[in-house]
Amino acid sequence: MSQSALPVQNFLRPCKISLPALPPMSLYVHFPWCVRKCPYCDFNSHEWRGEGGAQAFPEQAYLDALRQDLEQAMPLVWGRPVHTVFIGGGTPSLLSAAGLDRLLSDLRALLPLDADAEITMEANPGTFEADKFRSFRASGINRLSIGIQSFNGEHLKALGRIHDGDEARHAIEIAQANFENFNLDLMFALPNQTLAQCQQDVETAISFAPPHLSLYHLTLEPNTQFHKYPPTVPDDDTAADMQDWIAQRTAAAGYGRYEVSAYAQPHRRAKHNLNYWEFGDYLGIGAGAHSKISFPHRVLRQVRHKHPQRYMETVTEGNAIQEEREVDARDLPFEFMLNALRLTDGVKSELFADRTGLPMAKIARALAAGVEKGLLVDDPQRIAPTALGQRFLNDLQGMFLERDDK
Numbered sequence: 001m002s003q004s005a006l007p008v009q010n011f012l013r014p015c016k017i018s019l020p021a022l023p024p025m026s027l028y029v030h031f032p033w034c035v036r037k038c039p040y041c042d043f044n045s046h047e048w049r050g051e052g053g054a055q056a057f058p059e060q061a062y063l064d065a066l067r068q069d070l071e072q073a074m075p076l077v078w079g080r081p082v083h084t085v086f087i088g089g090g091t092p093s094l095l096s097a098a099g100l101d102r103l104l105s106d107l108r109a110l111l112p113l114d115a116d117a118e119i120t121m122e123a124n125p126g127t128f129e130a131d132k133f134r135s136f137r138a139s140g141i142n143r144l145s146i147g148i149q150s151f152n153g154e155h156l157k158a159l160g161r162i163h164d165g166d167e168a169r170h171a172i173e174i175a176q177a178n179f180e181n182f183n184l185d186l187m188f189a190l191p192n193q194t195l196a197q198c199q200q201d202v203e204t205a206i207s208f209a210p211p212h213l214s215l216y217h218l219t220l221e222p223n224t225q226f227h228k229y230p231p232t233v234p235d236d237d238t239a240a241d242m243q244d245w246i247a248q249r250t251a252a253a254g255y256g257r258y259e260v261s262a263y264a265q266p267h268r269r270a271k272h273n274l275n276y277w278e279f280g281d282y283l284g285i286g287a288g289a290h291s292k293i294s295f296p297h298r299v300l301r302q303v304r305h306k307h308p309q310r311y312m313e314t315v316t317e318g319n320a321i322q323e324e325r326e327v328d329a330r331d332l333p334f335e336f337m338l339n340a341l342r343l344t345d346g347v348k349s350e351l352f353a354d355r356t357g358l359p360m361a362k363i364a365r366a367l368a369a370g371v372e373k374g375l376l377v378d379d380p381q382r383i384a385p386t387a388l389g390q391r392f393l394n395d396l397q398g399m400f401l402e403r404d405d406k
Contacts, residue, residue: 015297016329017357022294023280025077026084026272027111029066029103030286031092032308033057035126038160039225040218044288044306045090058312059099065312067106069285069304069320074110076293076300077283081112084272085119087141093123097135104140118271120145120183125171126162130178137178143270144175144182145214150190151204158191158231172208181268183212188246189239190218191231198242199249206253211268215246216261260342260393277339278347279355287311297357299327332356333363337383337400341393346377346384366399375399 033048048057085107095103100121107113120143121136133144150156151165163171175182184205188198205213217239220226234242247257255263259277262270275282284291288306292299303323305311314320327335336356340347352360360367367383370376375389375396389396 017297017299017332019294019296019357020354022080022296023278023355024083024275025080026086026275026280026282027082027107028282028284028286028289028291029085029087029092029107030284030289030304031062031087031089031095032287032311033094034089034091035094035124035162036160037225039229040159040221042221042224043088043090046308057094059096061312062308063099063102063106065315065320066103066285067110068315070106070110070283072315072318072320073283073285073291077111077281079112080281081114083114083117084275085113085117086272087119087121089122091124091127092121093127093133093136097132097139100136100141101139108140118143118181120270120272122147123171123175124162125168128167128171128174130174133174133178142179142181144179145185146171146175146182147185148172148205149185149187150201152193152197152201155190155193155197155201159187160225169204172210176208181211183214183270184208184210185214185216187216187218188242189234191233193234195238195241195245199245202246202249206249206255211265212270213250213255213263214261215250215263217243258344260344260390277343278351279336279339294355299332299356301325301327329358332358333366334397334400337363337397340383341385341389341397344385344390346382349381349383352383363400370396370399 030044032044032046034045035047037045037047087103104119119141121141122145123133124147148168148171149159149161151168153164156164156168172184186201186205188201190198202215218233220230220233233239250257250263254265256266257263258269259273262273264270281292281294282290283293284302284304287304287308288311289304291302293302294300301324302321304320305314305322311320314322333352333356336352340351349360352358352363367376370389371378374386375392377384377386385393385396
């Protein structure tokens with residue numbers, strides 16, 4: 001079925017939910033190429049191996065495909081304002097200044113983009129050029145997310161990163177000179193990392209006073225090189241010590257932890273990611289991009305074709321969707337909680353009905369059990385994890401897998 005036929009299908013079939021209003025809408029744009037695939041990375045990224053080196057990817061052809069993809073998806077989101085845009089990858093900072101300018105021009109031409117929309121681009125320190133990033137800012141990028149991961153040369157080498165510590169620092173200096181708002185991504189519990197080395201990384205990051213920090217525990221994800229050949233990583237006790245120290249140090253430096261791995265200065269929370277965690281809607285375009293789109297009586301999920309070449313071919317054929325499904329009403333409570341419970345303060349209770357179209361009675365039993373076990377705050381106005389619930393988050397989220405058909 002073509003995308004253009006979907007709205008009729010999605011409005012006329014029998015329904016089990018009823019949304020009082022449609023959620024906020026975001027846009028995700030996926031850029032699939034990178035210079036080198038990192039051994040821990042399970043994202044849809046592909047090393048470019050064509051003639052001319054890593055930056056010789058088919059930029060114009062891919063930008064053509066993105067515009068076509070968006071045009072084909074427009075009937076699903078027609079008239080809905082877009083509040084945030086996130087350009088991720090891969091390494092989207094490999095785009096030329098002209099290519100990025102064209103992409104943003106296409107987005108503005110086709111979408112009702114908020115005048116003050118947060119527009120984020122992921123950037124690799126190994127691709128920073130001052131002139132190009134000044135052009136990115138002039139084109140409309142107003143937030144960077146910089147993949148530092150570590151400032152330690154040995155750890156960067158172990159992680160397969162293409163930059164060193166000096167390049168990481170230089171990249172941050174360029175970001176500071178051109179962007180008021182930026183995020184630094186760091187990882188901890190790295191191969192052979194000590195607590196002192198973790199502390200040094202975080203201290204170095206804080207010394208630049210970034211508005212936002214993302215601090216991720218390294219995980220050995222399936223289908224990665226690290227999963228196939230596991231490195232020696234800190235034991236659970238050492239990793240827990242790192243996490244505890246990070247929580248204390250970031251708080252002392254004025255960063256509020258508002259999500260499992262997210263720390264922000266006041267008024268600097270990531271609006272795009274908050275929309276995900278609050279179960280908002282997002283249209284994803286680009287190779288392998290995911291979408292969640294709500295209609296008054298159903299919620300639709302889509303996945304584009306993952307391989308860049310196949311994606312570009314299918315866009316030309318008129319439909320880049322590889323997978324599509326309507327979220328079963330019985331699965332909506334778990335999908336909502338999988339996101340909302342990542343927030344340290346949780347969400348207002350009324351958001352559950354607003355975003356799922358289901359009555360609170362559907363989760364009453366699981367909520368009561370969570371409170372009884374000390375995993376949820378005992379507050380009828382909020383659905384929020386306790387400190388214990390944050391520690392055992394997977395167990396807490398799993399409680400909402402129970403299917404209550406009352």
